[in-house]
Amino acid sequence: MRSFKRLGSGLIYLYALAALLPLIWMFLSSFKSDGQISQNPLGLPTHFDLSVFKQSWSDGGLGLYAVNSFIVTLVTVGIVVFTSSMAGFALSRLKFTGNRFIIGLFLLGLLLPVQAYFIAQNQIFDYLHLKDTRFALIIPYTAMGLPLAIWLVKTYIDSLPKELFEAARIDGASDLQTYRTLMLPIIRPALINVIIFTALGAWNEFLLALLYIQNESLKTLPAGLLTYSSRYETNYQLLFAALTMVTLPMIVLYIAFNKQITRGLTQGSLKG
Amino acid sequence: MKTRNLMAILSSLLLVTAVISPQISSASSGDKVLRIAFGSNGTDGKKIWDSAAAQFSKDNPGWKVNFEIQNDDLYETIGLQNLLTSGTAPDVYFEWAGQRLQNKLKAGYAADITSLIKSGGLTSEYSPKSFTSTTIGGKIYMVPFTSDVTNVIWYNKDLFAKYSISIPKTWADLLAVSAKLKGLGITPFAVGNKDLWVAGNWNGHLLSRIVGEKSYDQTLSTKSPLNSPAWVKAMGYWSVLQKNGYVNKSANSVSDNQGYSLFFTGKYGMLPIGSWIVAIQQQQAPKFHMGWFNLPVVVGGAGSQNSVMGVTTGYIVNAKSQKQAKAIEFLKDAFTPTQVTAWQKAGFTPVAKASASGKLDLLSQQMVDLLQSGATLVAPPDTGYTLKVANALNTATAQVLDGFKSPQAALDQAEAAVKAK
Amino acid sequence: MKPSSKSGLLFLLFPAVAIYLFAVVAPFVGTLGLSFFRWDGYAKPTWAGIDNYLRAFKDQVFQSTFIHVLIYILVTLVVEVLLGLILAGFISSRRNTAFLRISLFIPVMLPSVVIAVLWSAIYNPDYGILNSILADLGLSNMQHVWLGDPATALLSICLVSGWVYSGFFMAIFVAAFSRLPTEVIESASLDGAGGYQIFRKIKVPMIQQSTSVAILLCITGGVQGFDLFYVMTNGGPYNTTEVPTTYLVKTVFANGEIGYGSALAILISMVGLFAALGFRTWQNRKQEELEY
Numbered sequence: 001m002r003s004f005k006r007l008g009s010g011l012i013y014l015y016a017l018a019a020l021l022p023l024i025w026m027f028l029s030s031f032k033s034d035g036q037i038s039q040n041p042l043g044l045p046t047h048f049d050l051s052v053f054k055q056s057w058s059d060g061g062l063g064l065y066a067v068n069s070f071i072v073t074l075v076t077v078g079i080v081v082f083t084s085s086m087a088g089f090a091l092s093r094l095k096f097t098g099n100r101f102i103i104g105l106f107l108l109g110l111l112l113p114v115q116a117y118f119i120a121q122n123q124i125f126d127y128l129h130l131k132d133t134r135f136a137l138i139i140p141y142t143a144m145g146l147p148l149a150i151w152l153v154k155t156y157i158d159s160l161p162k163e164l165f166e167a168a169r170i171d172g173a174s175d176l177q178t179y180r181t182l183m184l185p186i187i188r189p190a191l192i193n194v195i196i197f198t199a200l201g202a203w204n205e206f207l208l209a210l211l212y213i214q215n216e217s218l219k220t221l222p223a224g225l226l227t228y229s230s231r232y233e234t235n236y237q238l239l240f241a242a243l244t245m246v247t248l249p250m251i252v253l254y255i256a257f258n259k260q261i262t263r264g265l266t267q268g269s270l271k272g
Numbered sequence: 273m274k275t276r277n278l279m280a281i282l283s284s285l286l287l288v289t290a291v292i293s294p295q296i297s298s299a300s301s302g303d304k305v306l307r308i309a310f311g312s313n314g315t316d317g318k319k320i321w322d323s324a325a326a327q328f329s330k331d332n333p334g335w336k337v338n339f340e341i342q343n344d345d346l347y348e349t350i351g352l353q354n355l356l357t358s359g360t361a362p363d364v365y366f367e368w369a370g371q372r373l374q375n376k377l378k379a380g381y382a383a384d385i386t387s388l389i390k391s392g393g394l395t396s397e398y399s400p401k402s403f404t405s406t407t408i409g410g411k412i413y414m415v416p417f418t419s420d421v422t423n424v425i426w427y428n429k430d431l432f433a434k435y436s437i438s439i440p441k442t443w444a445d446l447l448a449v450s451a452k453l454k455g456l457g458i459t460p461f462a463v464g465n466k467d468l469w470v471a472g473n474w475n476g477h478l479l480s481r482i483v484g485e486k487s488y489d490q491t492l493s494t495k496s497p498l499n500s501p502a503w504v505k506a507m508g509y510w511s512v513l514q515k516n517g518y519v520n521k522s523a524n525s526v527s528d529n530q531g532y533s534l535f536f537t538g539k540y541g542m543l544p545i546g547s548w549i550v551a552i553q554q555q556q557a558p559k560f561h562m563g564w565f566n567l568p569v570v571v572g573g574a575g576s577q578n579s580v581m582g583v584t585t586g587y588i589v590n591a592k593s594q595k596q597a598k599a600i601e602f603l604k605d606a607f608t609p610t611q612v613t614a615w616q617k618a619g620f621t622p623v624a625k626a627s628a629s630g631k632l633d634l635l636s637q638q639m640v641d642l643l644q645s646g647a648t649l650v651a652p653p654d655t656g657y658t659l660k661v662a663n664a665l666n667t668a669t670a671q672v673l674d675g676f677k678s679p680q681a682a683l684d685q686a687e688a689a690v691k692a693k
Numbered sequence: 694m695k696p697s698s699k700s701g702l703l704f705l706l707f708p709a710v711a712i713y714l715f716a717v718v719a720p721f722v723g724t725l726g727l728s729f730f731r732w733d734g735y736a737k738p739t740w741a742g743i744d745n746y747l748r749a750f751k752d753q754v755f756q757s758t759f760i761h762v763l764i765y766i767l768v769t770l771v772v773e774v775l776l777g778l779i780l781a782g783f784i785s786s787r788r789n790t791a792f793l794r795i796s797l798f799i800p801v802m803l804p805s806v807v808i809a810v811l812w813s814a815i816y817n818p819d820y821g822i823l824n825s826i827l828a829d830l831g832l833s834n835m836q837h838v839w840l841g842d843p844a845t846a847l848l849s850i851c852l853v854s855g856w857v858y859s860g861f862f863m864a865i866f867v868a869a870f871s872r873l874p875t876e877v878i879e880s881a882s883l884d885g886a887g888g889y890q891i892f893r894k895i896k897v898p899m900i901q902q903s904t905s906v907a908i909l910l911c912i913t914g915g916v917q918g919f920d921l922f923y924v925m926t927n928g929g930p931y932n933t934t935e936v937p938t939t940y941l942v943k944t945v946f947a948n949g950e951i952g953y954g955s956a957l958a959i960l961i962s963m964v965g966l967f968a969a970l971g972f973r974t975w976q977n978r979k980q981e982e983l984e985y
Contacts, residue, residue, distance in 0.1 A: 012783050016796050019856060023799070025822055026811050038537075041825040079712075087709035094696045094705075102710065109717055111969050113917035115938045116962035119945055119955050120723025121716065126357045143716030146709055162694075169694060175701040204804040206920045207942070214342050214351050222806045226924065229810045231312075234533040234556075236814065243807050254802045258795055262864050350946040353734050379735030466929060522818040524930040525841025534819065659948055671931050676843060685753075692748055 030241035056241035065224030073202040076141040088153025109147035136212040145198040156190035193264040310366035311344035316618035324606035363593040368655040369405040369584040382413040383591040392600035405584040414586040416623040421547040429561035450518040462540035463523040464531020472666030474544040477581040482506040484574030492657040499683035507679030547639040551619020576648040664689040728955035745956035766915035772855030777862025785870040797860035809924035843933040869903035916965040
């Protein structure tokens with residue numbers, strides 16, 4: 001039994017190492033010249049020259065893409081947090097006709113792929129001259145993040161004792177006041193989950209980022225990376241350097257906040 | 273951190289970013305900005321555009337030129353479409369002559385510039401015959417930029433010399449050369465066909481040689497079926513390449529760029545591609561020696577056996593633009609003889625006249641000579657005809673290249689795709 | 694409870710509902726409308742009635758996309774959900790698993806473009822490490838043009854998806870396992886049950902709810918799958934890795950057939966919806982059976 005467990009452990013660690021191999025290869029290859037990469041893919045780099053990162057960064061305009069992604073994600077998260085907490089509160093605690101209908105409408109959004117509506121959305125944005133502006137991404141990202149966010153907030157509020165709210169109502173608070181003073185502080189755990197999910201979705205979104213923004217100076221990271229990768233397709237060293245630079249901060253962020261992130265992600269999908 | 277503070281920080285950040293983000297732009301017809309749109313031309317090309325813009329601004333105080341440069345693939349498909357229907361539509365934009373120009377004309381985006389170019393002094397920069405491919409129904413709709421040969425066979429000079437391989441004159445000769453290379457352990461052709469047009473153009477040219485230009489044009493214009501017996505037989509020539517393993521197995525999964533890189537490694541004999549490879553080779557593999565030959569004669573073929581596959585590119589003035597005269601003036605600045613020489617140096621094959629000192633490098637000059645040799649011009653499937661048909665045919669080409677489908681099956685599927693309403 | 698004031702209710706609901714209606718519901722209705730026309734984006738649209746839908750039913754490539762997506766879902770159910778379950782089983786019964794949990798989860802955080810570009814390089818027939826490793830191990834005859842050979846392309850992409858999401862499902866299940874009451878597990882092991890038996894007969898059935906959520910996520914994620922397919926092969930070679938979403942994007946943007954593309958979009962949504970609802974109903978029915 002013991003040895004079986006040891007064998008199992010060994011296998012798992014081997015698997016984890018194998019799973020990390022692609023990322024390790026990507027990182028090490030940034031230090032190898034193109035010739036080395038193509039002739040000796042598995043070999044270790046001989047020099048560790050950091051200048052390739054600088055070149056890749058400036059050539060590719062990665063900094064600009066990252067800033068754009070950051071702005072779009074930040075604004076999207078901000079709007080989603082506010083609007084979803086308000087709506088989630090109303091849908092959870094307030095009785096009114098159409099309550100179930102609206103909930104159903106948002107739930108549908110969880111199942112609807114973006115491909116179902118981006119065609120008409122593209123036309124609408126064209127007509128309103130929204131293309132090539134940051135709002136062309138912020139608005140859809142917000143709308144796409146709302147179903148999950150509202151569901152997270154709503155199920156969290158659902159699980160709170162109703163006496164809490166009845167007490168506030170007896171004290172004479174209006175719904176808005178209840179929302180501001182009572183709700184917001186309490187639903188912090190749900191809001192953290194909303195922030196994580198929405199940020200992840202907005203940061204990594206690819207299709208709309210590619211379609212709606214053609215202006216180089218406004219492109220977000222996923223679209224910019226695609227342009228970069230097709231331009232430097234055969235310059236592997238620069239390509240890997242760029243990929244590494246984009247990946248490393250995310251990995252560091254994840255390791256630092258790993259407890260909150262995994263807790264949020266797994267809790268979120270377990271409820272209900 | 274307290275939720276209240278969290279909210280406060282979030283809302284102030286929101287406010288700040290909302291302020292610093294670019295505002296939604298309003299209609300642009302009244303401003304003094306000339307908008308030009310095209311796919312990437314490289315850094316050298318950009319310098320030339322910038323100098324033209326500087327000249328234009330000098331002659332037109334208060335005016336600015338805005339360049340909207342997009343990723344090539346996106347530009348050709350949705351990029352340009354988005355731009356034209358947006359609020360900041362370009363006044364001038366890049367296009368290919370042929371079907372694409374016709375489409376733009378039909379949709380109302382191509383201005384008749386016949387008189388504008390005369391009054392704007394643009395015609396003096398060109399020879400009179402330059403405008404044939406951009407003239408429709410007697411009116412000129414496009415200012416020519418470059419003439420590109422779309423497909424010839426480039427070969428590794430050193431390799432051919434080493435094994436005493438002479439340039440094949442007929443298709444049978446080409447197969448013999450391929451067999452010899454294969455016997456030496458060298459893959460005859462390097463092809464990067466992920467986007468379907470590299471092999472599509474090559475086979476398109478071959479097909480036109482076999483069935484004749486008229487059949488080629490009729491079939492691709494859907495006046496005649498793709499899977500006619502003549503075409504199936506013609507496709508059989510193509511399948512010989514696959515049966516003998518003359519093309520790299522990875523052809524359908526590697527991109528065009530990767531195909532060029534494979535060729536430059538020196539491990540492949542030939543590369544079927546257009547005239548733009550000259551600039552790429554000068555940049556990527558300056559020590560590489562390459563030569564070229566046009567698609568060899570297909571003995572017994574119905575087409576003109578020295579036909580050339582090529583296309584003219586150019587700039588269309590947006591019919592909906594209010595600044596058409598200014599647009600022509602800018603284009604004049606971009607194609608002065610000095611500029612044209614600069615374009616040549618940057619690896620392009622411009623149609624406009626170069627200055628006396630201007631000289632193309634040997635290979636590019638040969639490309640231009642080939643185009644102007646008076647040989648029959650065959651249009652590539654994807655610029656001369658509708659995308660639907662081009663995609664169908666190119667897909668069939670790719671399928672036969674891999675041996676995935678027989679010529680008959682592949683063309684049957686293509687015809688079905690074209691007929692689908 | 695009833696709202697304290699109509700205006701208050703409106704204020705709370707309006708922003709979210711308004712944005713959602715504008716950016717999701719209206720475009721969806723718009724796409725539905727567009728599906729009854731023929732339009733190339735430039736000229737005027739022409740009425741097509743249900744022609745687009747009839748064409749979709751005859752479109753063999755479109756039909757094949759659903760087969761590809763089915764394969765994708767089945768493979769990912771095994772490589773993501775099942776593997777995730779097994780990994781979670783190992784991890785939940787051990788200490789000091791931080792390294793494992795973190796390293797297997799990292800790919801989930803990365804943008805799909807990065808993953809697609811990285812793995813395209815790995816699968817590159819001439820320079821990628823996969824073929825190189827095979828050569829080094831003396832297995833040159835197992836080398837393939839992974840993304841170019843119709844026989845291997847689809848599975849190659851599925852495996853990349855597995856690489857990314859097995860860690861995700863593992864994390865879900867680890868959390869679910871951690872919530873199980875320890876007394877049951879302890880008493881079982883005191884009764885002499887081995888680790889594997891405890892895993893199979895006790896732990897897994899007890900997290901049944903999480904497992905069904907995981908399967909649902911896998912199904913909906915599968916139907917909506919796009920990024921990897923688009924960047925790695927764009928449906929190629931010649932439509933053998935085409936999934937509904939990539940075919941849709943191609944139809945609209947490469948072929949310029951907006952009406953037809955809209956019809957495809959509606960059909961794809963219907964399939965996704967029915968798949969999810971169907972699964973849920975089947976789940977609920979199974980649940981009822983268990984409770985009898």
